[in-house]
Amino acid sequence: MPNFIDRRLNPKDRSLGNRQRFLKRVHDELKRSIRDQVKSDKIADVDAAHGVPVPKRGADEPGFRHSIGSGERDHVLPGNETFSAGDRLKKPEAGGGGGGGRSAGRGEGDDDFVFVLSRDEVLDLFFEDLELPDMVKLNLKETVTYKPHRVGFTTAGTPSNINVGRTMRNSFGRRIALRRPRSKEFDDVVAAIAELEDEEQLSQPQRRRLLQLREELEALERRRKRIAYVDPVDVRFNRFERQPVPNACAVMFCLMDVSASMGEREKDLAKRFFVLLHLFLKRRYERIDIVFIRHTDEAREVDEDTFFFSKQSGGTVVSTALEEMQRVIADRYPPHIWNIYAAQASDGDNASGDSERCAELLRDELMKRCQYYAYVEIIDERESEIFGSTDNGTSLWRAYRTVDGAVPNFQMARIARPADIYPVFHKLFARHKVVQLRR
């Protein structure tokens, strides 16, 4: 009789440790390839499982092995149909390696396979050490939704909150302590009286007994009346306390200049920036609304396709977009319910005099309602060398600099190339450091 063992119920993730060691080992390479994938055009798919080629570096297992391209070897192959001894077969051109020769290396040459990183693993790599400034603190401060939670009992409250169990327990204890006659005692006396009354003729002791019983019954009734079954002192109510609930909804405003000066390149860069912010919010909030506001010299809320793809001509008045945003917030997204995030992309062009108005709008109105506001200015590659991160630049940039200094949850940066987005993004959402310095 063999020993049968059912292993199926054993803990599942026996190889988890190995997987973690493996991911750690190739961590840098994986991070790079994820970043490359995000940079490339498939950016809309970031928020999903990714197939990544297992990097050669770091994951190879060397060993002394014969090289295929040297020396002399014999193959024995099955299935000969036409050959006879002495036939010569031309080798496939270098690198082809078809037919039988490959079989020798099975299991060894399998290094370049693609494997799937789960969505969480991808995002963890992508968002590593990335966090909105003081995110958690802001969240707690901003929460205005309360939800009642049960916390113990109280002696006062509305009838609907009476805790029957607790009340009856108190009543029971009090009744025992004060010796309130139980109904059984009562019934016994009543029954005894009835029995005596039924007798046709009562003897002397029986009559005395009857009187005694009647007195007893009276006493019991008196006592029962005086000691209530449920007294107000017994009553207990459930106590509720309102506890703040972190807000689980966020709205993200995407603001973009779509005037003629914004070409395909600029729009593409902006789009990536928005996607990244969206991804990040998606991680934090259960529900996210996105509002797209595009503007030339007038601003309009549009759907995503229109936002990115349709063309419009006109001048550039940035403040219209901010006003539109303000309107939408007032309309649909009361700040005490929604966490409001905004990302604005522009090439920095603006009508003269309007930039100051924008800064003012931001400082006095919008920033009080927003959790976070990020502004990226998309500039020419040549310009990036000139400007760096100085205060010089377009009027919008200079105006926003004043906001940047005044409000902690406002960030701004310049980007010029797709490759810049990630670093900028990283800087925008870098842990506490920047914000703390500014305080």
Added chain:
Amino acid sequence: MVRQAASTLLFEGSEWNFAMLSRAYDAIEEIAVGEMGLDVYPNQIEIVSSEQMLDAYSSIGMPLMYQHWSFGKRFVFENHLYRKGNRGLAYELVINSDPCITYLMEENTMPMQALVIAHAAFGHNHFFKNNYLFRQWTDAGAILGYMDFAKKYVAKCEERHGLRAVEEILDSAHALMDQGVFHYRRPPRLSPAKVTERARERLEYEEQTYSDLWRTLPTTDGSTGIEEAEREVLERKKALNLPEENLLYFLEKHSLILEPWQREILRIVRVIAQYFYPQGQTKVMNEGCATFVHYTIINRLFDQGRMSEGAMLELLASHANVVFQPGFSDPRYSGINPYALGFAMMQDIERICTKPTAEDKDWFPDFAGNGDGIGTLIEAWENHRDESFILQYLNPALIRKFRLFNLTDRATDRFCEVASIHDERGYSAVRAALARIYDPGANRPDIEVVDVNLLGDRQLRLRHMVKNGRLLEEVNRDATLAHVRRLWGYGVSLEGVDASTGAVLYACPSGEAAA
């Protein structure tokens, strides 16, 4: 009798349960042990899920294994193939241990479970217990205990010395795994007690025979210097037991920089490599034996009326898949299928024993027509590895059936030459060539430690005997040498010497890439 008529079938349908498994096992055991005369370790049969099977795959089939990233990589790889549907999982996995552990997949149908029990729990099991290589090189009773120790030991090291330090040692050790095997002699086994005992004896002997007079002898001077130096080298080599083919063993014993726990880890890797050494040499025989056993047993079960026709058909279909050998030009071709070759040879041996043709009598006079197929097979299973088995038992009929031909491939030529085919002139040559392919000695790079001067520059000299001009892959070679350097701590050089002419073909000096 009545009861037998009611249920001669061991099982019906495809669902299985433990009662059925047990009943089938007993019936199979009756045939395997009672009728075929197999001799097996006690069986332990474990039901696993597909994920657990993948687990077992990735930790090279061991039920217990220390943790290392390379197993994670393998898991990811196997999992990928499996999920994409490129590869099905094995129905079973069997471990050469005592008791012999067989994993059965839970997805298998009941007929498949019966087939797999016959295949693994009796076929492989018999082979493990009786084949001379396994008996000589592996210790089935101790391996599970040892793996348990290894796993815990590595985990303990990780805790004490950090993941990184342990990973580095394991990486280096894994790179040399193929060079961590004793191919020709049984690994020396000395308990620590014996070692100290020996040292004590030697010391005593030296004390007893000490004579101060020797010190006063004049030392030889310059005139015989060269001779002296040569003698010294010889002595040195003798003291270190050089040349040494087992690099891991040499590094474990003589490396100057390793700490005790690092040596122990090298030893663990080496023991595992050694444990798998026989399996690499007996693929054809092992699978052939198991396939032959399951085929015989399921046929017998069917003849006894214990298996329905439906079940039999399912098993035959599966069997046919297992022993399918596509020709070289077929897109499905991926080398010679060890199941196909092994099974065909064993079936033919049985046929030769019972119904020999004139050709068989010519080729195998010693057992053709002896009437005892299973006895002849049991003897073959016991005393051969793939190379010798093919060399001795592959018969012309099979060479014709498989239409085998031998192709010579010289790297310098732009063509391959058909050296011999399945004809009268070619049989022996094809057979010998095929046997050579299964000879690990001929195919693994032959690298030895040849010299080291522990008192001088401490450079470790390795030599690669180049056979048939087959060199090493350079990138891999240099990466592996870096690992040797890490373990040795000082310079390591490798030179490639042509085995037939003695000419030096290449040299990697020790200074190079001292990363």
